[in-house]
Every structure is written in C-alpha cells, then in structure tokens.
Amino acid sequence: NAGVTQTPKFQVLKTGQSMTLQCAQDMNHNSMYWYRQDPGMGLRLIYYSASEGTTDKGEVPNGYNVSRLNKREFSLRLESAAPSQTSVYFCASSGPGRNQPQHFGDGTRLSIL
Amino acid sequence: AQSVTQPDIHITVSEGASLELRCNYSYGATPYLFWYVQSPGQGLQLLLKYFSGDTLVQGIKGFEAEFKRSQSSFNLRKPSVHWSDAAEYFCAVGGGSNYKLTFGKGTLLTVNP
Numbered sequence: 260n261a262g263v264t265q266t267p268k269f270q271v272l273k274t275g276q277s278m279t280l281q282c283a284q285d286m287n288h289n290s291m292y293w294y295r296q297d298p299g300m301g302l303r304l305i306y307y308s309a310s311e312g313t314t315d316k317g318e319v320p321n322g323y324n325v326s327r328l329n330k331r332e333f334s335l336r337l338e339s340a341a342p343s344q345t346s347v348y349f350c351a352s353s354g355p356g357r358n359q360p361q362h363f364g365d366g367t368r369l370s371i372l
Numbered sequence: 373a374q375s376v377t378q379p380d381i382h383i384t385v386s387e388g389a390s391l392e393l394r395c396n397y398s399y400g401a402t403p404y405l406f407w408y409v410q411s412p413g414q415g416l417q418l419l420l421k422y423f424s425g426d427t428l429v430q431g432i433k434g435f436e437a438e439f440k441r442s443q444s445s446f447n448l449r450k451p452s453v454h455w456s457d458a459a460e461y462f463c464a465v466g467g468g469s470n471y472k473l474t475f476g477k478g479t480l481l482t483v484n485p
Contacts, residue, residue, distance in 0.1 A: 263415075290471045299381075301462065301477035302416075309471060317472070349415060357467050358404045358423040363415035 261285050263364035265350050271370045272340045280335040280367050282350030290353045291333035292317075292361060293325060295346040302349065308333055340371045374399045376465050378476035385453050386484045393448040393479050395463035404467040405446040407437055410460045410478075419461075422446060433457070458483040 266281045284291065289310045294302040294317075304317030306325040314325050322344060324336045333352075337344055347368050351361040375398045385391055397403055404423050408416040420431025427439040437448045446463060460480045466473040 292472075299477060302475040304472060307472060351416075353471055357471055358421070359471070360406055360418045360421055361416075361473060362418070363408075365413075365415045 263350055263352055263362055265348075265364035265367050267367060268365065269368045271372065272337075273372055274341060276340050276371075278337045278340060278369070280337075280348055280350075280369075281332070282334065282364060283332045284350075284352040284362070285331065286352060286354070286362065287330070288352035288354050288362070289330070290355075291327065292351040292353075293323075293333070293335045294349045294351065295319065295344075296349060296366070297346050305335065305348075342371050345369060345371045374403075374465050374467075374474045376463050376474055376476035378461075378463055378479050380479045381477070382480045382482065384482040384484060387455050388452050391448075391450045391453045391457070391481070393461050393463075393481070395446045395448065395476060396444050397446060397463070397465040398444065399465050399467065401467060403465045405437075405439060406464040406466070406473065407431065407435070407446075407448050408462045408464065408475075409433075410462065412459075416462060419448070453481075453483055455483045455485065457481060 263284045292307040293305040308314045308327040311330045347366045350364045353359045353361045377396045406421045407419040422439045460478045462478045463476045464473040
C-alpha cells in the first residue's frame with residue numbers, strides 16, 4: 260500500500276545544476292501537486308495538475324517546471340538550481356471532488372550549495 | 373483569496389493535559405477544512421476533515437475539531453495529550469474548482485513528560 264512515492268529522498272546539488280524530482284501515486288487519483296516547505300512558511304504550492312494532461316502554476320512557480328507524464332506520475336524539474344531552492348519538497352495527490360483530502364509523500368530534502 | 377491563520381507558532385503542554393490548536397480561515401464560500409499532522413522527517417498525515425453537516429468532527433488519534441462559521445474558525449482539540457502527539461500541525465482550507473488547498477504556517481506542539 261505505497262500511496263505517494265517520491266524519489267530521491269535526499270539530494271545535494273551545486274548551484275546551476277539541474278535535477279528532476281519524481282513522484283508517483285498508486286491510488287488512481289486525478290489531481291497531483293508539488294509543494295515546498297520552508298521553516299516558518301508552511302507549505303507553498305509550486306505547481307499542480309488537476310487531471311492528466313493539464314498543469315497550472317501555484318503560488319511559487321518561478322524556477323521550476325513540471326510534467327504530468329501519465330495519471331500516476333508527476334515530476335518537478337529544476338533547470339538551474341539556486342541556493343534559494345534549498346527546501347523540502349512534497350508531492351501530493353487527491354481523488355475526484357473538491358472535498359477530497361490530499362495524500363502526501365514523505366518528501367525530498369534538497370540542498371543547493 | 374483563501375487564507376489560513378494559525379496564531380500559535382509553538383505550544384507546549386504537559387502529557388495528560390488538554391490541547392486546543394487554533395485555526396482561522398478566510399474563504400468566500402462554504403469551505404472544506406482539514407487538519408494535518410507532520411512528525412519530524414515525515415510527510416503530512418490527515419487527522420480529520422470537515423465538509424458539511426455536524427460541525428464537530430472526529431478524527432484519528434483521539435482528535436476532534438469544531439467548525440464555527442460565525443468565527444471563521446476550525447480549532448483542533450484533544451482531551452488528553454500523549455507524548456507521541458509531539459509534532460507540527462497544519463490547518464488547510466479548500467473548496468475551489470481547482471482542488472487547491474491553502475495551508476497555514478503550522479503550530480509546533482511540544483509535550484513535556
């Protein structure tokens with residue numbers, strides 16, 4: 260019963276390097292989300308995908324791109340990493356309907372030097 | 373725009389004491405409200421949710437929350453706190469057509485023996 264799986268769990272990058280964070284869910288959910296969590300800031304939405312084939316910007320999309328590869332997978336890419344992108348990244352998914360809760364992965368801890 | 377305020381950044385209680393974590397929201401229509409808990413190094417776990425009906429909702433781990441429309445509040449309560457409840461707690465509001473949630477900045481709970 261995996262739920263939402265994120266890889267990798269930890270990563271250290273140098274400024275300017277690129278990286279793709281992977282997320283997969285096995286709950287047949289339509290909607291998927293990427294958040295970043297920084298101390299004292301709560302969770303901020305980077306991008307989301309309401310359904311397969313669609314993606315939209317969230318609150319803090321600058322410096323990121325996403326791909327909804329299929330219904331199961333939603334990846335987040337940093338094209339040229341910056342120290343300000345050091346954070347913990349969470350992927351989430353939710354079923355159809357506005358009242359459905361989001362289910363979270365365990366996060367990717369990303370440090371950019 | 374929807375927003376969530378958790379007025380208390382950090383709360384310390386003794387084991388066995390009662391607990392109330394505050395959450396105030398701003399939303400233009402009937403909100404969908406959620407409480408999540410995050411243990412160190414983990415993702416977010418859903419504690420409970422409110423959509424409609426009975427304003428007192430029960431969740432997992434002995435938690436409950438009360439929706440008060442007149443006060444725009446959704447406070448989380450537990451009659452007797454256990455040491456294992458030490459974690460960070462997030463309130464979230466949603467309900468829009470794009471299924472997005474807006475999270476508060478969290479309340480860190482410390483439990484003293």
